[in-house]
Structure formats: C-alpha cells, structure tokens
Amino acid sequence: MHAARFARSIAASPTSSRSLATAAAAGAGAGATQLKALLQQELKDIEAAGTFKRERVITSPQKASITVQGSQREVLNFCANNYLGLSDDKGVIQASQKALETHGHGLSSVRFICGTQVCSSSGACC
Numbered sequence: 001m002h003a004a005r006f007a008r009s010i011a012a013s014p015t016s017s018r019s020l021a022t023a024a025a026a027g028a029g030a031g032a033t034q035l036k037a038l039l040q041q042e043l044k045d046i047e048a049a050g051t052f053k054r055e056r057v058i059t060s061p062q063k064a065s066i067t068v069q070g071s072q073r074e075v076l077n078f079c080a081n082n083y084l085g086l087s088d089d090k091g092v093i094q095a096s097q098k099a100l101e102t103h104g105h106g107l108s109s110v111r112f113i114c115g116t117q118v119c120s121s122s123g124a125c126c
Contacts, residue, residue, distance in 0.1 A: 056068045056069070057069035057070075058077075060074075061087065061088035062077065062079060062082050062087035062088060063077065063082070063085060063087065063088050064076065064077060064085065065077060
C-alpha cells in the first residue's frame, strides 16, 4: 500500500522520472535495498544534470550581501524573509534578546495547539 502511494506521488512530481515511479511500484515486494539503490541512482542523475541543489551555509549576518562557507567573496542575498533588511538591525536584535530573556525561546509547538504568548499577540516583549 505504501509503495503504491509512494509511486503515485513520484509519478505526479514534474521533477521525477517515470522510471522511478514504475520501478517503485514494481519493486514493492523486492525490498528496501533495491529501492534505496534506485533512489541513489536517481539522485546521481539529478546531480549529473546540474539540477541538484546544495544548501549554502551562511557565515555572516543576513543582509543584502552575505558570505557563505567555502567562498571568500560576498554574494548577493535575495532572501524573501528579509525584504525589510531587519535581520541584522541592532534594535531588532536587542528586542529579540530581551524577549528571549523574559519569555524563553518561544512555544514548544504551534500556536493553535498550545496557545499564543502575550508577546505574539500584543508586542509587549518588544
């Protein structure tokens, strides 16, 4: 059952090959070893095609230009979550440190499960 659902999800993916989906469905009883080998080959193929994305390790504060691990030069940072440029703002950092000291590192789950802290709803921590 799980192998068939996995095969359907692979087949529906525009970035995955049909051969992977077919082999996953056919190999449902063949064992995890064959599926692992198939997936490893698929990753090699993606890498060979130049479409495998490696995660960059950022070694500087988030701003318009950053440094990344393995590079000596700065690169442009088109970070959608820092469009206001506040990630390295001194005032935001100080307010974050104050909130961390008074309220800890946030909730242990999502807000609709464990509730909303006064910081989140009123801005009282800032």
